[in-house]
Amino acid sequence: MGKVHVSSHPLVAHKVTLLRDVNTEPKRFRELVDEITSLLLYEATLDFPLREIEVQTPLATTRGYDLQWRIGFVPILRAGLGMVPAALRLMPFAEVWHLGIYREHDTLRPVEYYNKLPQDMKIDVALVLDPMLATGGSAVAAVDVLKLRNLSAVRFVGLIAAPEGIEALTRAHPDIEIYVAAVDSHLNDQAYIVPGLGDAGDRQFGTG
Numbered sequence: 001m002g003k004v005h006v007s008s009h010p011l012v013a014h015k016v017t018l019l020r021d022v023n024t025e026p027k028r029f030r031e032l033v034d035e036i037t038s039l040l041l042y043e044a045t046l047d048f049p050l051r052e053i054e055v056q057t058p059l060a061t062t063r064g065y066d067l068q069w070r071i072g073f074v075p076i077l078r079a080g081l082g083m084v085p086a087a088l089r090l091m092p093f094a095e096v097w098h099l100g101i102y103r104e105h106d107t108l109r110p111v112e113y114y115n116k117l118p119q120d121m122k123i124d125v126a127l128v129l130d131p132m133l134a135t136g137g138s139a140v141a142a143v144d145v146l147k148l149r150n151l152s153a154v155r156f157v158g159l160i161a162a163p164e165g166i167e168a169l170t171r172a173h174p175d176i177e178i179y180v181a182a183v184d185s186h187l188n189d190q191a192y193i194v195p196g197l198g199d200a201g202d203r204q205f206g207t208g
């Protein structure tokens with residue numbers, strides 16, 4: 001059974017507050033997305049298994065460690081793109097599988113419009129990156145796609161979630177682990193997270 005991990009890190013709480021602020025400009029907003037992603041990825045990888053290896057220092061041979069799992073990042077376009085630089089900085093050897101999904105305006109249903117998953121599945125764990133988990137439709141669709149390709153170890157890493165999104169994702173995929181910076185109060189009539197931060201894509205890219 002998967003688990004919902006809500007960060008209790010003081011730096012995350014501080015930075016999410018700045019992220020929410022309507023006066024935070026896109027440049028700073030992008031920096032904050034990057035910084036919070038790094039902190040969340042620290043938490044999302046804490047239990048990654050290691051394999052012992054030997055390393056030669058200038059003085060001696062000693063025990064070292066290598067990551068056992070091959071890692072893939074699955075950013076959901078467009079807003080998930082802002083989480084990729086931090087992810088690749090921490091794990092530069094990881095693969096990045098781009099998945100384009102948007103919420104259809106009226107129905108709020110996820111629409112897949114871009115899929116760059118490779119034919120050859122050479123990873124052991126996928127970290128789905130998307131700042132917002134609102135109705136959960138986009139995240140559920142992303143994990144559906146990964147599971148159709150027989151990938152079972154999936155983690156979702158997001159910045160802000162609504163209870164509705166957590167409920168939908170855990171109901172559809174009870175096995176996946178969810179890592180978020182905050183869980184907010186509710187969704188409004190347009191399925192925006194309240195209090196939230198607005199539209200994560202627009203705020204990163206200066207649109208809207």
Ligand code: PRP
Binds near residue numbers: 078102135136138
């Ligand atoms: C946002 C966000 C998620 C989705 C969350 O993307 O980045 O992908 O909404 O909503 P849901 O949980 O109700 O599916 P959006 O559709 O606005 O597309 P964009 O990233 O291209 O702006």
Ligand code: URA
Binds near residue numbers: 193194
């Ligand atoms: N997508 C966003 O960018 N923000 C929300 O509050 C909900 C969906």
